[in-house]
Amino acid sequence: MNKQTGVSSLRTHINEAKNAFDAILRFRFMASLLTIAVIGISIAIPGFFYLMVKNVSLLADNLSLEKNITVYLSAQTSNEAVNIFANTLKKDPHISKVRVILNNEGLAQFERAIGMETGEVFAENENPLPHAIIVTPGNDAQTQEELTKLVQYINSNNHVESVRLDKDWFTKINSFINVLSFLCFFVGVILFFSLLLTVINSISNRVILHADEIEVMKLVGATDNYICRTYAYMGACFGGLGGFWGIWLATLALFLTSIFFDELTQAYGFDYSMQGFSFGEFIFLLLFSTLSSLVVAVFSARRAIARIELVE
Amino acid sequence: MIKFDKVSKVYLQGQSALQKISFHVKKGEMVYLTGHSGAGKTTILRIITAQEHVSLGKVYFNNHSITDITKQDIPFLRRRCGMIFQEPHLMMNKTIVENVALPLLIQGMSVEQIVPLVHQTLLKVHLEGKGNLYPINLSTGEQQRVGIARAIVNKPLVLLADEPTGNLDPHLSAEIFSLFTKLNEEGMTILVATHDISLINQFARRTIRLKNGNIISDGPFNLKDY
Numbered sequence: 215m216n217k218q219t220g221v222s223s224l225r226t227h228i229n230e231a232k233n234a235f236d237a238i239l240r241f242r243f244m245a246s247l248l249t250i251a252v253i254g255i256s257i258a259i260p261g262f263f264y265l266m267v268k269n270v271s272l273l274a275d276n277l278s279l280e281k282n283i284t285v286y287l288s289a290q291t292s293n294e295a296v297n298i299f300a301n302t303l304k305k306d307p308h309i310s311k312v313r314v315i316l317n318n319e320g321l322a323q324f325e326r327a328i329g330m331e332t333g334e335v336f337a338e339n340e341n342p343l344p345h346a347i348i349v350t351p352g353n354d355a356q357t358q359e360e361l362t363k364l365v366q367y368i369n370s371n372n373h374v375e376s377v378r379l380d381k382d383w384f385t386k387i388n389s390f391i392n393v394l395s396f397l398c399f400f401v402g403v404i405l406f407f408s409l410l411l412t413v414i415n416s417i418s419n420r421v422i423l424h425a426d427e428i429e430v431m432k433l434v435g436a437t438d439n440y441i442c443r444t445y446a447y448m449g450a451c452f453g454g455l456g457g458f459w460g461i462w463l464a465t466l467a468l469f470l471t472s473i474f475f476d477e478l479t480q481a482y483g484f485d486y487s488m489q490g491f492s493f494g495e496f497i498f499l500l501l502f503s504t505l506s507s508l509v510v511a512v513f514s515a516r517r518a519i520a521r522i523e524l525v526e
Numbered sequence: 527m528i529k530f531d532k533v534s535k536v537y538l539q540g541q542s543a544l545q546k547i548s549f550h551v552k553k554g555e556m557v558y559l560t561g562h563s564g565a566g567k568t569t570i571l572r573i574i575t576a577q578e579h580v581s582l583g584k585v586y587f588n589n590h591s592i593t594d595i596t597k598q599d600i601p602f603l604r605r606r607c608g609m610i611f612q613e614p615h616l617m618m619n620k621t622i623v624e625n626v627a628l629p630l631l632i633q634g635m636s637v638e639q640i641v642p643l644v645h646q647t648l649l650k651v652h653l654e655g656k657g658n659l660y661p662i663n664l665s666t667g668e669q670q671r672v673g674i675a676r677a678i679v680n681k682p683l684v685l686l687a688d689e690p691t692g693n694l695d696p697h698l699s700a701e702i703f704s705l706f707t708k709l710n711e712e713g714m715t716i717l718v719a720t721h722d723i724s725l726i727n728q729f730a731r732r733t734i735r736l737k738n739g740n741i742i743s744d745g746p747f748n749l750k751d752y
């Protein structure tokens with residue numbers, strides 16, 4: 215038989231891919247559009263959740279710079295002892311800033327806050343408030359583990375009564391991220407099946423519509439593999455176009471969200487702008503959509519093609 | 527080239543189509559299969575192209591047994607048989623050239639190799655100059671000749687025709703048969719199923735007569751038998 219050269223076979227493949235692309239545009243255009251739209255949505259919704267997870271996580275990382283540790287010292291501690299302790303903390307490489315609030319300052323603040331003198335209530339030297347030191351961890355103490363170590367270290371000092379690491383927001387954001395991640399995964403799995411079913415349906419329909427042609431091709435000696443190729447390329451085209459559309463949709467949704475998000479972050483005084491898909495993520499999504507559509511197209515085309523035989 | 531050895535065919539529904547028939551078509555022969563409707567002509571052709579399995583007996587094609595051919599080998603068997611039907615079974619959305627090129631394309635031939643072959647073949651069936659038209663633009667007789675061009679373009683070992691003139695007027699039918707005899711003179715082995723006795727008479731060749739799945743005569747055509 216005729217030995218084909220690598221170049222001519224590559225050209226045949228390119229040609230067939232082009233024909234498949236033409237076919238989905240020319241033939242049953244609305245059906246093609248619908249298939250691409252469904253694939254797009256199957257990619258867009260989990261893609262959007264992914265972007266939210268990514269942005270909220272990034273934002274949380276940025277926020278952690280603002281995280282403080284409040285150290286309460288026992289009321290009996292002398293002002294000098296407080297300052298000495300504050301100075302040792304200042305020298306610690308894991309700590310970037312230390313602010314001391316002596317209990318009389320604390321009381322003054324308290325009085326200002328409630329708008330009355332407390333002199334009549336508390337006798338001299340009977341200030342009920344503890345001394346406080348507000349510690350801002352340095353850049354090398356940002357993870358949960360490092361912060362816990364720092365807290366333990368501070369706690370080991372005799373004067374320290376209690377240490378409070380303000381991590382409520384951290385837990386809150388983390389659980390929010392967990393919910394988003396779960397949604398992303400859950401919706402992703404469900405919509406992945408909808409993507410597969412759409413491609414299966416669309417490709418099998420086309421095989422059935424082309425049954426006459428396929429019969430002829432079989433009779434002149436086309437292998438199932440050869441016939442399948444057109445549909446494989448069709449599947450890849452669906453997946454590629456659908457993926458592209460989905461990525462665009464998710465990015466659009468992110469842009470709309472960012473309008474509200476920016477307002478929110480600015481209200482809290484953060485400077486953060488939302489991130490879309492990175493180039494790597496873009497390529498990954500496109501490949502994922504294209505390849506999974508290709509694989510499932512091959513699978514459904516092979517099944518449908520095998521069933522066709524000429525009956526005269 | 528084609529050898530049937532005590533072949534029986536019973537369809538799944540229980541109809542017996544062939545009963546222990548044996549014949550041998552040699553290389554370069556042109557043979558007619560005749561017989562009443564339902565005699566088993568189409569069944570014989572479908573067995574040769576592995577569209578049907580035999581129930582009993584052996585079939586040889588080019589000295590290879592095709593009785594238990596594997597699914598993967600079927601396309602390669604079919605590439606060596608040109609097939610013509612009552613309907614030309616053309617692809618309506620492809621041009622004549624593309625239709626004729628199909629058997630070459632599926633074998634992975636390059637366009638440079640295909641174009642001259644298709645050209646020569648269209649010349650042979652007198653369709654030169656119609657290559658860029660679509661089947662819808664051709665007459666029935668012309669469409670049938672496109673079907674013939676597609677069947678012979680890859681120079682098959684045998685040409686199998688199942689009532690190729692069923693839809694054509696006597697003049698066009700004679701034209702197709704004279705084309706067959708010309709191809710046969712060039713060395714192609716041809717098996718034609720037909721019940722057009724006047725055409726067989728006009729282009730007389732060896733004739734296998736079937737009746738209810740049995741061969742009732744096999745030899746030179748004799749008009750007195752009918």
Ligand SMILES: Nc1ncnc2c1ncn2[C@@H]1O[C@H](COP(=O)(O)OP(=O)(O)OP(=O)(O)O)[C@@H](O)[C@H]1O
Pocket residue numbers: 537538539541542543561562563564565566567568569570
């Ligand atoms: N797919 C099938 N399933 C069941 N029985 C079949 C099938 N095809 C053919 N038969 C039966 O086999 C017998 C032979 O049929 P075949 O098609 O070979 O006849 P034929 O000689 O080609 O007839 P015609 O001249 O009408 O085309 C007939 O009795 C027919 O009913």
Ligand SMILES: [Mg+2]
Pocket residue numbers: 567568569688
């Ligand atoms: Mg028949």
